[in-house]
Amino acid sequence: MSRTPSSPVGLHRVLEPAEASLPQAAQRLDATPELWPDEVRISIETLNLDAASFRQLSEKHAGDGAAVRAEVLDIVATRGKMQNPVTGSGGMLIGTVEEVGPESSLGLAVGDHVATLVSLSLTPLVITDDLAKWDGRSERVPAQGHAILFGRSIAAQLPDDLSPDLALMVMDVCGAPALVARVVGEYAARGISPTVCVLGGAGKSGSLSLAAAADAGAGRRIAVVPFGREADLLAGTGLADEVVIADARSPLGLSEAVAAAGGPADITVVCVDVPGCEQPAILSTAQGGTIIFFSMATNFAAAALGAEGAAADVRMLVGNGYVPGHAAYALDLIRGNAAVRGLFEGRLEH
Amino acid sequence: MSRTPSSPVGLHRVLEPAEASLPQAAQRLDATPELWPDEVRISIETLNLDAASFRQLSEKHAGDGAAVRAEVLDIVATRGKMQNPVTGSGGMLIGTVEEVGPESSLGLAVGDHVATLVSLSLTPLVITDDLAKWDGRSERVPAQGHAILFGRSIAAQLPDDLSPDLALMVMDVCGAPALVARVVGEYAARGISPTVCVLGGAGKSGSLSLAAAADAGAGRRIAVVPFGREADLLAGTGLADEVVIADARSPLGLSEAVAAAGGPADITVVCVDVPGCEQPAILSTAQGGTIIFFSMATNFAAAALGAEGAAADVRMLVGNGYVPGHAAYALDLIRGNAAVRGLFEGRLEH
Numbered sequence: 001m002s003r004t005p006s007s008p009v010g011l012h013r014v015l016e017p018a019e020a021s022l023p024q025a026a027q028r029l030d031a032t033p034e035l036w037p038d039e040v041r042i043s044i045e046t047l048n049l050d051a052a053s054f055r056q057l058s059e060k061h062a063g064d065g066a067a068v069r070a071e072v073l074d075i076v077a078t079r080g081k082m083q084n085p086v087t088g089s090g091g092m093l094i095g096t097v098e099e100v101g102p103e104s105s106l107g108l109a110v111g112d113h114v115a116t117l118v119s120l121s122l123t124p125l126v127i128t129d130d131l132a133k134w135d136g137r138s139e140r141v142p143a144q145g146h147a148i149l150f151g152r153s154i155a156a157q158l159p160d161d162l163s164p165d166l167a168l169m170v171m172d173v174c175g176a177p178a179l180v181a182r183v184v185g186e187y188a189a190r191g192i193s194p195t196v197c198v199l200g201g202a203g204k205s206g207s208l209s210l211a212a213a214a215d216a217g218a219g220r221r222i223a224v225v226p227f228g229r230e231a232d233l234l235a236g237t238g239l240a241d242e243v244v245i246a247d248a249r250s251p252l253g254l255s256e257a258v259a260a261a262g263g264p265a266d267i268t269v270v271c272v273d274v275p276g277c278e279q280p281a282i283l284s285t286a287q288g289g290t291i292i293f294f295s296m297a298t299n300f301a302a303a304a305l306g307a308e309g310a311a312a313d314v315r316m317l318v319g320n321g322y323v324p325g326h327a328a329y330a331l332d333l334i335r336g337n338a339a340v341r342g343l344f345e346g347r348l349e350h
Numbered sequence: 351m352s353r354t355p356s357s358p359v360g361l362h363r364v365l366e367p368a369e370a371s372l373p374q375a376a377q378r379l380d381a382t383p384e385l386w387p388d389e390v391r392i393s394i395e396t397l398n399l400d401a402a403s404f405r406q407l408s409e410k411h412a413g414d415g416a417a418v419r420a421e422v423l424d425i426v427a428t429r430g431k432m433q434n435p436v437t438g439s440g441g442m443l444i445g446t447v448e449e450v451g452p453e454s455s456l457g458l459a460v461g462d463h464v465a466t467l468v469s470l471s472l473t474p475l476v477i478t479d480d481l482a483k484w485d486g487r488s489e490r491v492p493a494q495g496h497a498i499l500f501g502r503s504i505a506a507q508l509p510d511d512l513s514p515d516l517a518l519m520v521m522d523v524c525g526a527p528a529l530v531a532r533v534v535g536e537y538a539a540r541g542i543s544p545t546v547c548v549l550g551g552a553g554k555s556g557s558l559s560l561a562a563a564a565d566a567g568a569g570r571r572i573a574v575v576p577f578g579r580e581a582d583l584l585a586g587t588g589l590a591d592e593v594v595i596a597d598a599r600s601p602l603g604l605s606e607a608v609a610a611a612g613g614p615a616d617i618t619v620v621c622v623d624v625p626g627c628e629q630p631a632i633l634s635t636a637q638g639g640t641i642i643f644f645s646m647a648t649n650f651a652a653a654a655l656g657a658e659g660a661a662a663d664v665r666m667l668v669g670n671g672y673v674p675g676h677a678a679y680a681l682d683l684i685r686g687n688a689a690v691r692g693l694f695e696g697r698l699e700h
Binding site for chain 1: 357359361371372373374375467468469472502503504525601602626629633643646648649650651652653654655656657658659660661662663664665666667668669670671672673674
């Protein structure tokens, strides 16, 4: 079989558009099971759809699980990957390593039980069981089929001491705590214990970000949540010094609530997946401070123009989901922090 | 007169919608001339309409200047600010400081000749001369009336030694060189002379970014431009060590061109206002490097997921248009760098 050479970022698997495009931006990928020499094939066990993607699909079909399932199958069949065409987002998967190309440098062996930490939005994927075991009503999708990892990709072995579901849920958001720890650590290295405010502090990435902030040397930690029942989740956990109920989309409401809790923050971490949090986050952050946007609902222009319009000298970081060692770090946070582990295990029960 | 306290970002001037909204998002502002204690009133001399706004108005009225003028007057009378309802954009203005509130911290004095660096889309404005001196056929609008600056706003004194048109053009993009200088300076402070690559290096923000990089201690400077005639603009200026003609939207094309010019870059500056430059910028940047996105066409999710998908450990900054001292710094670069001044003066002649 004659083939073009493989690219470590998967350019060789792009079918549409024909010109050089990356797998994530591509309309359609080649998901055939035969490997290029630096690739790895995974036998799928579970897909975890990205929350924004699942919500969009669910709302579009008014909660009709069969219709959601049919659309997911159609997307994967049409695109060769599970990338929601509206949200652009994907998710991740767990499975077992089925074949390792001779030139792969990912350090995986056949039989390894792994989670992929690159988005499904760029991962070649074939589903072979019609998703018969999924009711279309949860982000967690039991599935059979295969997925392909490129030369430069990220997969983590699932630990023996944590359930796969727990590990997967943690790894899905592991970029956030790793980047928060890095940024807080930069302050700590200068002898500063920064005030850290996490919008969406009771959520998965939010609670791990709070744990990471404490671990890396933060001073006061403020969690912002939208409702009393989310505040109750954090009460008594020690993850935050202050738990504030406020609407993260309200510029005045949020900034006043954060100020009353000891803000403005030196570092604001946006983990709320709703549009319109850019200006409120900017106004809740001290001059000279840093905002890390992890929400995929972040609007670039709203952030850039919002800071300029308020004469806000804030450093704004795009929340890159990749930091070396991020999965191991997040799993260690879970192992060492009973409060955040409890929050995650509580989610698994629902 | 009994009044609510003022807000540094102008919440107190918002009339519609009634609930707390920022001036930029508001339908209507209170533009009465009486100042809150932290405000400044400017006597207007010229409005510079945003290019996108003027184009929309001009096309809507098929070039009928009187109709364009009537609509601008109607917008300002109705909204209390010059924000085009279709494009959402505004522009900036030049004028003279008329009154300074006792608690203003903008450092302005009565009689100062200034340009406002916050958008007209959030600036309370009253026009009193019916725009009688404007024919409705250019973005530059001679006008009489007043504008209000909030407590936390930005205005820069117009220099005596540069023409107002040149100064305005420089100030319009002054956030880019200031942030580039700050980031390059952070590397320089650690004894590193970073390789800096500017996508769109022959443009206004791009050429100033190259000058700022050199000023702040960059090592190799690479300019990427789309066409030969832009490369010609930079040839012999010394602004870049290498001028590369490449398509900034092509992941493979750009990364290979930058590598051939001495890359990957430690710092990549994106000044190209077309969509799809996120992944190419990521692949052209070294692991551990920094990308600064100044293009308003930047897609947040494409940047976040693109880095993750390529396992790229890059720091990605939203190009905040405000850095303290940015206008003065950019004007100094123009004064001290004949090459970049020549590029700007060349634009004025067209």
